[in-house]
Amino acid sequence: MNIKFYYAAGANCCERVRWALDFKCIAYELIDLEHEFDEAHFADISPFGRCPIMEIDGRALSESMAMVEFIEEIYPSPPLNYSDPFLRAQVREICEAVNSSIHPAQNSSIIQHFRPDLNKEQMKPIRAHWIASNLAKLEAQLWKNSSFAIGSQFTLADIFIAVIYRKGIKLGNSPKESPCFETHWQHLLSQPGIKESCPIIE
Structure with missing residues (x-):
């Protein structure tokens, strides 16, 4: 299976997929959009003109949820979900809460659409507050x-x-304001296989 992964460093959706690929030690060609690439071809396979995009034997997927579920189905080991149906649904529930409810509204392109008067620096506290306040709502789960x-x-x-x-x-939130999420982050970093595959360690 030939996998090409179109990637932009710092993009949440890209980092999710790359982490899953690397955790499972899947071979793929990384196409970093900060470097030279086939822009015409990318435009043909990316409905919204953005990444991530994954091509599998020439067939393209354009949404990170579709990509990580495809990865899990094709490469089930090591697992990133459960065999138990309810636990699987709970994992998807959290992923969708992030993917559909938290991520979109903090995206700078979305904010710019509704607030074209703001520059990227002015957007940062708005984005940071949205993420922190909505993660707090998930904490009980x-x-x-x-x-x-x-x-x-x-x-x-x-x-x-x-x-x-x-x-x-990165947008300015303090770990002290979200201690449970910081504890979770540190727990992940304490696991060698997880840490080694993580693309967001600075």
């Missing part, structure tokens, strides 16, 4: 059985939570 987000193993839920939490930190 997390870490009920272990230091992992859902259940007792590393899953896609951990990836989605960690990536958006760290985005908030």
Whole structure:
């Protein structure tokens, strides 16, 4: 299987997928959009003109949720979800809360559409507050059985939570304001296989 992964460093959706690929030690060609690439071809396979995009044997996927679920189905080991249907649904629930409810509204392109008067620096506190306030709403659903987000193993839920939490930190949030999320982040970094595959460690 030939996988090409179109990637932009710092983009939440890209980091999620790259973490899953690297955790499972899947071979792929990384196409960094900061370097030279086939722009015409990218435009043909990217409906919204943005990444991530994953081509699998010439067929393209354009949404990070579709990509990580495809990865999990094709490369089930090591697992990033559970075999139990309800636990699987809980992992998806957290991923979708991040993907659909938290991530879009903090995206600078979305804010710029509604507030064209703001520059990127002025957007940062708005984005940071949105992430922190909405992660706080998720807290009651997390870490009920272990230091992992859902259940007792590393899953896609951990990836989605960690990536958006760290985005908030980059935008100006303080770890002291979200101690449970910081504890979760440090727990992930204490696991060698997880840390080694993480693309957002600075």
